[in-house]
Amino acid sequence: MKASVVVPVYNEAANLPVLYQRLAQVLGELGLDWELILVNDCSRDDSWQVIRDLHARDARVKGLSLSRNFGQQSAIAAGLRHATGDVVVVMDADLQDPPELVPELLRKLSEGHDVAYAIKRSRREPLLRGILFGLFYAIQTRLAEPKMPAGAGTFCAMTRRVVDVLNRMGEHSRYLSGLRAYAGFQQVGVEFDRPERHSGKPQQSFGKLLRMGLDAIFAYSYIPARLASILGLATAAVALGVTIWVLYGKLVAGTAILGWASTMVSHLFIGAVQLICIGILGEYVARIYEEVRRRPLYIVAEAVGLTSEENAFPNSEGRTLTNPEGSTFPGH
Ligand code: UDP
Ligand code: MG
Numbered sequence: 001m002k003a004s005v006v007v008p009v010y011n012e013a014a015n016l017p018v019l020y021q022r023l024a025q026v027l028g029e030l031g032l033d034w035e036l037i038l039v040n041d042c043s044r045d046d047s048w049q050v051i052r053d054l055h056a057r058d059a060r061v062k063g064l065s066l067s068r069n070f071g072q073q074s075a076i077a078a079g080l081r082h083a084t085g086d087v088v089v090v091m092d093a094d095l096q097d098p099p100e101l102v103p104e105l106l107r108k109l110s111e112g113h114d115v116a117y118a119i120k121r122s123r124r125e126p127l128l129r130g131i132l133f134g135l136f137y138a139i140q141t142r143l144a145e146p147k148m149p150a151g152a153g154t155f156c157a158m159t160r161r162v163v164d165v166l167n168r169m170g171e172h173s174r175y176l177s178g179l180r181a182y183a184g185f186q187q188v189g190v191e192f193d194r195p196e197r198h199s200g201k202p203q204q205s206f207g208k209l210l211r212m213g214l215d216a217i218f219a220y221s222y223i224p225a226r227l228a229s230i231l232g233l234a235t236a237a238v239a240l241g242v243t244i245w246v247l248y249g250k251l252v253a254g255t256a257i258l259g260w261a262s263t264m265v266s267h268l269f270i271g272a273v274q275l276i277c278i279g280i281l282g283e284y285v286a287r288i289y290e291e292v293r294r295r296p297l298y299i300v301a302e303a304v305g306l307t308s309e310e311n312a313f314p315n316s317e318g319r320t321l322t323n324p325e326g327s328t329f330p331g332h
Pocket of ligand 1: 007069094205
């Protein structure tokens, strides 16, 4: 049995040697054939040089370098499409996903599960980040379909058939936890306490996290779009009530409204509701636009230990890639 470990890398030069060492240790103890696929998401530090050095030392370490910063999720997609293992592990480069948990995830697969994902029981984050993460999971797990467990991030192990399914999903809104839940099969969670990053600052800026968070909500739920209709109906009901009241005042009671305030308030309120609804629609329209352009999910600039002529056009069928050993990459 062969295991592939896929890791997105953005400015992680100081973490990579430690990650390699700890992974080699645990995978070695399991007596597995393995490969480590490090996907350099156009780091600005010397991560790519470190990946090349690791490959020179140990050919089981392979590297892809993307032509620009495509983001964590696209980097993972690139790694998954090049992984050849019977089982595939996805984890972060900063050692917040401890390599020592990998054997337990793999054990779940050998017990017959197809997906074993790690659940963050606790995490060490700055206060504001922690609150925002909590809020995100609270909203996301309520809205998303299929249901996703709160605290399940990217760290997971999957069998080949699940990875093949993920590779065939061509969409741009790639929120791994969501795609993985959508794939189905037998899934199981394993709890762990998430440590702090080994070295460096978080590379997921607030903007990147917000984008991923919005993807995780709008790509997995139509409830926000329905919310627009519900708000519209509620506003119409209020408007009807007010109309009846106004007509009663004018025609029956003879107390015509002098008010300017009530007109202003209702105008502002309806204006706000409309803008919110247009914004929600916009979220979906932008996603449709992104999907129909069918631009590549990522562009590979360089590879070590892997051959990659493809640029990952979504749903690119019928292409064959071969690795140096001559076996064919599945899913292409
Ligand atoms: N990452 C990436 N591209 C980016 C940002 C981050 O490949 O544009 C990688 C990063 O190197 C790390 C993983 O994604 O391996 C998670 O990033 P980070 O630790 O910043 O996220 P957090 O721990 O906050 O989820
Ligand atoms: Mg991290």
